[in-house]
Amino acid sequence: MKIYLATAGLEDIRWAAGVGLIDGILTTHAMLDAAGSGDGGDGHDVLSAICRATGLPVLASVGTVSADDIYREGRELAKLSDQIAVQIPMVEDAVGAIGRLRADGVRVVTTLVFGVPQAVLGAKAGAYAVSVAVDQLDLYGHDGADAVRDIVTVFRADGAECDVLAALPEHAAQFARCARAGADVIALAPAVLRSLFVHPLTDRGLDLWLRDVAIRHRARATA
16 A cells, blocks of 8 residues: 655645655645645646655646536646656546546646446546545545445456545544555555654553663663
8 A cells, every 4th residue: 555645835845855754746826836836827837846855656636627627737747757647536527537647648637526326436547546525425424435446346347457546534533444455555644643653652662662661771771
């Protein structure tokens, strides 16, 4: 299973990539705007800086739902770096653009995937991965991890060559459920990634470990 960091913040990206915790980066327009201090640009400068900071895959979103504009913008994003894969919403108008981009060698991830039907259509349209909005599903009373499990089950039964990305679980328990559901990739905010280091027993376990170390040092000093 791979972990992607959901941010456009270079400090977080450099930290997580530097210690080997992540396999890629997921960005959104809001993240790029925040990283660019709201300069009103298209985010290309920030994306280029992210690509230069790490050799990992970077997911970048188009900002339109018109087929021709999706194709044009997807091509522009892909030209920024070979590391970039283009995120496209799984809506009817986008299907033709997904196929055209795939024919041009551009990797596409379909977003706004909430269940098996959309995931199957995304895979058949030519996406190399489908992004399941786990956070949104859970917010509106559905079960994001169950949706991931259902899609994984269908893809494996069908032999589909398409990854399942679980997008933005909001805490460690959600992360664990998505991992057990068989997600190929899980995209996490930096704060959630850091929270994975912590368990309710972490402090107690650390105290016991430090006590044992102190006892050992005292024993050696008196030996």
